[in-house]
Amino acid sequence: MSPRPRRSSSTAQRQGTMKLTWLDIRGASAAQAVLEEALHQRLDGVVSDTLADLGNLPPTVRKILFPQGKALPDDLTVADVVIVDPREHGAPAELAQAHPGVEFGRFVEIVDAATLEDACQSARTERWSLLLFRDPTKIPLEIVIAAAAGAEGSTITIAQDVAEAEIVFGVLEHGSDGVMMAPGAVGDATALKQAAATETSPLDLVELTVIATEHVGMGERACVDTCSHFREDEGILVGSHSKGMILCVSETHPLPYMPTRPFRVNAGAIHSYTLSRDGRTHYLSELKSGSKVMAVDVKGQTRIVTVGRVKIESRPLISIDARAEDGRTVNLILQDDWHVRVLGPGGAVLNSTELKPGDRVLGHLPAEDRHVGYPINEFCLEK
Known part of the structure; x- marks a missing residue:
């Protein structure tokens, strides 16, 4: 099987109008309605911990497998991106060699200075870094954003709701490259997409x-x-x-x-x-x-x-x-x-x-x- 063409995660940043939006449907209530809303709003990615949720998605959305606490399936061809915890699944670089058609990223939960350094290292070196900050302060995110300046990969920060997503998009004036959020209800996908529009279009004067x-x-x-x-x-x-x-x-x-x-x-x-x-x-x-x-x-x-x-x-x-x-x-x-x-x-x-x-x-x-x-x-x- 030949590798699939990579979808550039930085396209939105180059255009300067939109951050990346990932919708986490693991355990979501009204999952089908929320999913249809996400596709209609053209969110960038849908996240699940099972490949069955991703198989029927159209090619317009990035299919992201996040098997947190679960074993990694042998066949990953359905997924575009797989986010792994190296302690559970192995190093992303080694997994990428074994599955050349799939992009891999690293999940880091930041709870102290040591895990903050792990997040900075991941942001500098990995294709994708999915970050969960346990403390409400945004100082650790600022440090990761500064550490990742000039890096080719993308940092996706987990937000609890749309209000937090808006803050994450604006941290240190640059913001995280993207946000992953679990919807609480129908309408959240639309609100997340709106929050991602960090810049506005010019006007004709x-x-x-x-x-x-x-x-x-x-x-x-x-x-x-x-x-x-x-x-x-x-x-x-x-x-x-x-x-x-x-x-x-x-x-x-x-x-x-x-x-x-x-x-x-x-x-x-x-x-x-x-x-x-x-x-x-x-x-x-x-x-x-x-x-x-x-x-x-x-x-x-x-x-x-x-x-x-x-x-x-x-x-x-x-x-x-x-x-x-x-x-x-x-x-x-x-x-x-x-x-x-x-x-x-x-x-x-x-x-x-x-x-x-x-x-x-x-x-x-x-x-x-x-x-x-x-x-x-x-x-x-x-x-």
Whole structure:
């Protein structure tokens, strides 16, 4: 039998959009429903301790045998990957020689300094390392990730639930290459896939021409304070209508009477929309501690940041109307103050109170209307 072509575990990392997701169906309740969900969501791998569970899976999913506490079958041709405990099954390198069509990896349970060193060694040398950390601290995982820097293999960390998976994906800014999780119910596979999307797609930004500004009196505006540092060319998109937004810059640029606050965007009136993950919009008024918003730079590169606080206060407001080249119009209502700024072409920082007809600002024109923040193709008139 000729060796099967290896599926690259680093494809997702090279694309920079998705981590690996393994679903552990050993002893799962509603296993068939969970399995169908996993296949529909295109999870990367399905893990079982019996080959019978893997035999009928389609070639679109990696078939992973993890015979923890069980003897290793003689015929492993059904499996793509076999995770072994060397104390029970032998060394992965020797097993790979005996089964040339199968990839082997090592299971390590980290409970102390000695097993942490085993995990680091495995991450540096093995094709696959499946890691179980018994203590809740993520410091040992940080050490393994640092030790494995530049290694060709992949580390898969066992998570107890989706909340832990999200943390694992972000540890040390790099995260584990993947997560294995046992589903508690239908829906967990979908949530795990969403958690694995650690990066967001870029947005198309357009230049808008200011056509009018107007002082509109008092109202409530929201400052969005995040848990992240913004760059000088970065902010969040805000607009009065779902089909047009302007890029509001963060307070990373010096101001004459107050210190910079690189975590903050003075974002606009509370009715305004902003973008979060998966293209969904939220009103500024409904953001709160723990909410997610999309940070956007002048090149359209995006990332999701966490809201730490939203300050809503009564302030004078200014309305800005702008038009795209195709005739679509955009409105943004901001605090009527010189230090509130938006971004223009090339990262130009523009004071809102000094904007005048003919000035150019950067914006985004979503194609869909919105229903409770989700994009939908339906008739909707906003004015």
